[in-house]
Amino acid sequence: MTSSKHGASGVAVPQGRAFEMRRREFLGAVGVGGLTAVLAACTGGGQSAREAAQDDGTLQWWDQFRPLTGMFEASLFEPYMQANNGVTIERRQMEGPDLAQAIQVARRSNQMPDVHSLAGLQATPAALVSEGWFQSIGAHADFEGSALGDQLFDGIHRFDGEVYSVPLFSGRMHEATPWVNTELLGQADVDPAESPATWDDLRAAAKRITDRTGVHGLVVPLKEVEYLKTLVTALAQSAGAPGTVGWTVDWRTGEYVYDSQPFVDALEFLVSLQADGVVHPSSASMGARDARARWAAGEAGIYLWGPWIIGGLMVDEPEAVERGIDAWSLPGAETTRNPIGRGPGTGVFWVNKDSQQPEVAAELLLQMSSREFQLQLASAMDQPPALVDVVAEADVHPAYARNIEHLAKDVRISPVPEAGNPSTWRVAAEMQDVHPDLGEIAQAILTGSGGDIKGELTKLNDAMNAERDRAIEAVSSEGADVGLEDWVFENWDPATDYDQAAYGAR
Amino acid sequence: MTITTSAPPSATGTKGPDGRAQRSRKHSFREIWWIYVFLLPTLLGYGAYTVYPLLASWWYALLDWPGFAVSGEFVGLQNFERLLTDHQFWNAFGKSLLFLVIAVPARVGLALLLALWLNSKRTPFSGFFRTLFFLPVVTTGAIIGIVFTLLLDGGGPISLGLVWAGITETPTNLVANAGTSLYAGIAVWVWKWLGITMIYWLAALQTVPQDVHEAAMLDGANGRKEFWHVTLPLLVPFLVIITLIDTVSALNVFDLMQTLTAGGPAFSSEVIEIFIYRTAFAATVPQLGYASAAAVLFGLLTVIIAVAQGAGVRWARARMGGGS
Structure with a gap:
């Protein structure tokens, strides 16, 4: 049964018809909205979120160095943010295997952080550079002239003459x-x-x-x-x-x-x-x-x-x-x-190719290459710093210092085919x-x-x-x-x- | 008495039965359209998280896609050809089947025994025991895997208990021994899910009419005869459905097995899901296309089981007289 109702203008409007139109509009709107949500989830939603994060000056930083958390925050990120208005650094620390999976998934969904380590990823940096993962940082800071300049190797840190990363930790170590x-x-x-x-x-x-x-x-x-x-x-x-x-x-x-x-x-x-x-x-x-x-x-x-x-x-x-x-x-x-x-100490942190803040990343990495920061790295007693001689000056446990002495005697830097x-x-x-x-x-x-x-x-x-x-x-x-x-x-x-x-x- | 109504013939004679059916469907849709609105979130979720990944995995299976590359290169059926000669894949496939063949009958059978015991009026605290057996069901599989790693290792209480009882001479790490790791996983899986199958059986037992029991008793049947000749035949349709549900469940054991054994030692407990995970995420060069091909082949097995489930359910309904 179809009833009709008089509208304000006095024109008879078939009620069912008016109702059907509204229903279609409603269903159409819901359908279009849902489809948009699905497409966003499947393809580009994460990219939008990431771009928004970059626009407000946030630098995403992922790594696996749990013992270095306090030092990174207090000695590196906080002072940098205070000295540079508008820059926000967000760091996420994950276990190595989790980080590797997160990076692989982020890569495919365009949600890569600006800076990350390669923990758990078995691929060589050369392979990742060739696949277009990273951008060079050498143009933004003088790494060749830094304290770690003589530890930069072609095929490991430098590709086609451009510096992509720096060896913050020493290669002179083993896991046994x-x-x-x-x-x-x-x-x-x-x-x-x-x-x-x-x-x-x-x-x-x-x-x-x-x-x-x-x-x-x-x-x-x-x-x-x-x-x-x-x-x-x-x-x-x-x-x-x-x-x-x-x-x-x-x-x-x-x-x-x-x-x-x-x-x-x-x-x-x-x-x-x-x-x-x-x-x-x-x-x-x-x-x-x-x-x-x-x-x-x-x-x-x-x-x-x-x-x-x-x-x-x-x-x-x-x-x-x-x-x-x-x-x-x-x-x-x-x-x-x-x-x-x-092999020689590998590059630790790499800057994503799409990062809008390579200058910030390069400045932070340059600070990390300084002797002062290397001294602090030694104090955290994680991997030995690249400038391993600073351990003698650092406030470290005697067993850590003794181990560094053992490693200096026992480990030799081997050739690496990529170099x-x-x-x-x-x-x-x-x-x-x-x-x-x-x-x-x-x-x-x-x-x-x-x-x-x-x-x-x-x-x-x-x-x-x-x-x-x-x-x-x-x-x-x-x-x-x-x-x-x-x-x-x-x-x-x-x-x-x-x-x-x-x-x-x- | 049956009341039938028939629509009067069209006055003009221009609208036949098709037109009426169309109008009827339209009218019916006007009344129930809101049901589809409420279904829309589920449909969208199902599309995004089930249909889309399913279709995508079929496409990925045709690609050579190293994990660190943005996209893959089309290679046709090469991944499937490689799988056919990959003994690691067939090892995992075989372990999954072995898991299924042992675990499902054990889970279904033990749950039936439990249900019979708890369904008896003479069983004290049956409500308490039902809750107790159901608790592992609501516990996360990964947590159970981690806890049982500790319980079953060489220094754990189960190993020490076996030594104390004289069953083994020295502590045995049941989850890290190639001869026992898969069976340890099966045992833990059966224990974890026993409660939900028990609930299915309890529900099934409620459908057996009390007068049938009484008639059997009057005819002089003892408990065992009554079960074999009266109760069990009435439960057969439920047995089919419960077995098929548990079979599909036995093909989804990743969380438990990854935390319990991680597929080791020496691939002795590597079920197909761990193989897929290892190939896609933990290889030196992650191989997304190859892992997807393995998932597709594995999925085919699941589809075959699902089809069998559909046929089984139809047969069971027919047996129960439930119509189509």
């Missing part, structure tokens, strides 16, 4: 320092001031702690394959293996060395620790941070991790530092000491992961599901050589000027740093 609970060592009558000379000495110390204190000798976070990868590599290098963490190759030949005897020995050493019953029984369920927490709680005497452990403990478990902590140097397989190879030929990034990007990798092999063996150590490592080695050969061929066919010779550094001497002059003399 044996950190010890001095209280437990005292109970076990083990001298915390005397580093074990050999793996057997470390094994004996762990056994003594277990036997005399009832606490497990050491904890090894077996759940985290990346941790295991770096741990086994460091142990193998201490037994004489060449290479570095990213490229486990012999720089004299360019071939992978996973199947060399030092790697076999390193895995057998870890197996022997388990056989001794000195490894915390819950190790297989722990990641690196879990292991630190359990070690800090006094559940194990020794934990092998990086120099940043004290900085983290000071934030989360300061009582573990107050109770007593010390650092041993990483022992070798035999009494002969072999250097641990690591020799930046085009090698294309090979790294083309290479597909080989599984099981070194960490996964170690995990399998140490949890009782692995097979023959030598056989597994040989399979990995052959697969890595074959995959790199395939990748070189693939990118060469696309025009890249790269070959196996880019992994060969005949003038490499394991006992000395491979510096800028060495690259030039190659």
Whole structure:
């Protein structure tokens, strides 16, 4: 039934008709609004938000350095904002793996921060620069003339002559320092001031702690394959293996060395620790941070991790530092000491290509490159600062200072293929992961599901050589000027740093 | 008695049944249009967060897309060809199927036993126990994964309890042993979701008429005979539906397995979702296209199960006499 009603003008208006029009308009408006919302959510909504943030002068800064939070805020961002009206810096701190995922998602949804670190991202900076992630900062500040100027490498920090980032932390470090609970060592009558000379000495110390204190000798976070990868590599290098963490190759030949005897020995050493019953029984369920927490709680005497452990403990478990902590140097397989190879300090913070505030970012990074700021970095006891000599002047825990001394003796700067030929990034990007990798092999063996150590490592080695050969061929066919010779550094001497002059003399 | 009404024939004879139906639909829409307005937010959400990602993943599966590149390059079916020879993918696929084959019968069967026990009038504190068994259902899967990592590790109470009981000689890390990690995950998953399946069964048991029980008792059936010959046949349609619901649920275990074992050790508990996650986010060069192809293949499995679910539900309704 359709009724009609007289309007004010006296014209009869069919009520149903008028109602239908309003309904259509309403539905249309709701539909258009909804569609807009969906499209915004799917494509460009985040970009709008980001642009708004940039317009009001906010600089977004993402990193993973939890121990540096207070220092960044108090010594860098706050003073800068006070001195520069209209600039707001918003920092977000995330765990490394979370940051890597957040950056990948932000990249695809156009919500990248202005400045971020590369924690957890496995891609080389050269690859990211080539993919257009970053913009150069060299034109906005004089990094070449800064205290870190002589630590800038082509292919690592400088691309096509432009500076993109600076190495705020030293490359002279490894992730396998044996950190010890001095209280437990005292109970076990083990001298915390005397580093074990050999793996057997470390094994004996762990056994003594277990036997005399009832606490497990050491904890090894077996759940985290990346941790295991770096741990086994460091142990193998201490037994004489060449290479570095990213490229486990012999720089004299360019071939992978996973199947060399030092790697076999390193895995057998870890197996022997388990056989001794000195490894915390819950190790297989722990990641690196879990292991630190359990070690800090006094559940194990020794934990092998990086120099940043004290900085983290000071934030989360300061009582573990107050109770007593010390650092041993990483022992070798035999009494002969072999250097641990690591590449030069990498660029830490990078400025997004679309950032509207590269000048602000560059000024902040230049401040961070100063000796004064490096001194403050040392005081936070995270990764060793690039100007590592400032540690001697900084207010740091004696164990941190001692570890820096050990690292100075034990670590040598190795060659990096990207610094020799930046085009090698294309090979790294083309290479597909080989599984099981070194960490996964170690995990399998140490949890009782692995097979023959030598056989597994040989399979990995052959697969890595074959995959790199395939990748070189693939990118060469696309025009890249790269070959196996880019992994060969005949003038490499394991006992000395491979510096800028060495690259030039190659 | 049935009352039927019929519309009078059109006076002009120009409007046939089609025209009337059109008018009727229009009239009906005028009265219920607001229902669609209220449905709109759900439709938009479903479109944005289910349909769009689903369609996008099919497109991405055809791309070679390194995670750090803005976009991918079309490579046709290459990702699928590579998947067919990727033993890591098939390992994960097999683990997912194994999970499903063991976990679903265990969850359905144990929940039925629990429901029968709690449905009995002789069971004391049945309300309390129902709440107790339902509690894990409302707890976040990731939290349960973390807690059980501690409970099941070598120094945890379960491992020590097994040693104390003489079942194992030395502490065993059940979640970090390649021989037990998947089964530990299955056990925790069954425990977590037992409560919701128990509720399904309790509801199903309420549909069995009391007079049927009484008739069986009068005929001299004991408890076991009554269950096998009277109760269970009446529950078969529910069994089909509950099994299919639990089957789909068993294919969505990422949060629990990632926090409990992360797929390890040595890929022994890597279900397909962890494989996809690892390929898309944790690889040296994240491979979005390849991960999407794996998700699509996995999705096909889910679709097959969903179709089976639809057929099962239809059969069950027919069996219950519920019409179409």
